[in-house]
Amino acid sequence: MARNLVKGKIAAQPGQHLIAIVCTSLDNKPKSAFALRFVVNALYCDGKKVHRPDMGASRMQANHNDSRKKEQVVVLATGGTIAGAAESATRADYTSGRVTVDAMIGGVPQIQEIAHVRGEQLANVGSQDITFAIMIALANRINDLLADKDVHGVAVTHGTDTMEETAYFLNLTVANRKPVVMTGAMRPATAISADGPLNLYNAVAVAADPQAAECGVLVVMNDRIHGAHSLTKTNTTSVETFISPINGLIGTVNYGRSEYFRRPFRRHTFNSEFSIEGVSELPRVDIVYACADMPPDLIDASVDRGARGIVIAGDGNGNMNAATLKRAARAAAGGVLIVRSSRVPTGKVGRNVEIDDDRLGFIASDELNPAKARILLMLALTKKRSLQEIQRLFYEY
Numbered sequence: 001m002a003r004n005l006v007k008g009k010i011a012a013q014p015g016q017h018l019i020a021i022v023c024t025s026l027d028n029k030p031k032s033a034f035a036l037r038f039v040v041n042a043l044y045c046d047g048k049k050v051h052r053p054d055m056g057a058s059r060m061q062a063n064h065n066d067s068r069k070k071e072q073v074v075v076l077a078t079g080g081t082i083a084g085a086a087e088s089a090t091r092a093d094y095t096s097g098r099v100t101v102d103a104m105i106g107g108v109p110q111i112q113e114i115a116h117v118r119g120e121q122l123a124n125v126g127s128q129d130i131t132f133a134i135m136i137a138l139a140n141r142i143n144d145l146l147a148d149k150d151v152h153g154v155a156v157t158h159g160t161d162t163m164e165e166t167a168y169f170l171n172l173t174v175a176n177r178k179p180v181v182m183t184g185a186m187r188p189a190t191a192i193s194a195d196g197p198l199n200l201y202n203a204v205a206v207a208a209d210p211q212a213a214e215c216g217v218l219v220v221m222n223d224r225i226h227g228a229h230s231l232t233k234t235n236t237t238s239v240e241t242f243i244s245p246i247n248g249l250i251g252t253v254n255y256g257r258s259e260y261f262r263r264p265f266r267r268h269t270f271n272s273e274f275s276i277e278g279v280s281e282l283p284r285v286d287i288v289y290a291c292a293d294m295p296p297d298l299i300d301a302s303v304d305r306g307a308r309g310i311v312i313a314g315d316g317n318g319n320m321n322a323a324t325l326k327r328a329a330r331a332a333a334g335g336v337l338i339v340r341s342s343r344v345p346t347g348k349v350g351r352n353v354e355i356d357d358d359r360l361g362f363i364a365s366d367e368l369n370p371a372k373a374r375i376l377l378m379l380a381l382t383k384k385r386s387l388q389e390i391q392r393l394f395y396e397y
Ligand SMILES: NC(=O)CC[C@H](N)C(=O)O
Pocket: 079, 080, 081, 082, 096, 125, 126, 127, 128, 158, 159, 160, 161, 162, 184, 185, 186, 187
């Protein structure tokens, strides 16, 4: 493939350092504006290479699937509403994980026009029943598949309830630059206006798109492309359920045509320091949800049950009442890792704001919600690490 180096595109924004992007054109002789595609290879900030490609530096061209050769994409199915079935097209009650991967792919024959697609059934459960054993099997299978030079990308179908947890787990444990794209549905396969088929079509299109490489694990739902670090589920039934409240969308995809706005800033996949090679189980970490006048002995219950870490879904900026704070401090002094996250869906939890983390030996979750903070802490605890090192992980991933 011809490589045409374009140097010195400037994308400075008010308040930012000047950033120059070195781009490689994938097409030496563009026939139209749409045929031009760029992959950002490296970013330079004040003359120094920035290893984590930035957010918002440039808006890339929309892709153009028609002019591209068909790539091989493997769909790994785990269940969820996308594979759900109801008694009728208008019933709200249904059962997740009824439709097989072959039936899902067969239901969208147009998908074979954008990629060579084949499926594998890894599980078939509602995502409330996803286990770490399934997540580990999924990460291992993705790592194996992506090591095959003929596989361009992987799409994973999954229930939406815990999709953000599996996405974040894979973001830390898949060690490859190729696209990994998760999708699901809010309406079962049998419903009027089921959203699963178009979501699957769009997810496969993104998994076949060279621009989706090095973005970490992406989630494609309802025409939006989210990053695993940022996205969260916000509505119990609506098709517009996922938002990325902290860092915003990675891009959009409309009938298979994607457009990218930014790249994830945090470390992931190919530059993650985590590995699940040889790991079959993870240490226990519990989540304790804070509320007014909460009973403090929930902390003791977790400690007594052998939790190696506790994530507090704190009020506001990771707060908890004085009685709980006392028990959490006692647990921390006994070697249990205490991470302060928040039950509030947006905003960071910073260190030493109303609680003296330095004195009590606590960790602040920074941008991670409780469910994702738990996953990071579980992976962090697979190896001996100091408090400072674990706090660093919360700033970097
Ligand atoms: N829309 C969905 O996928 C949520 C339903 C189901 N509980 C699941 O997570 O699999």
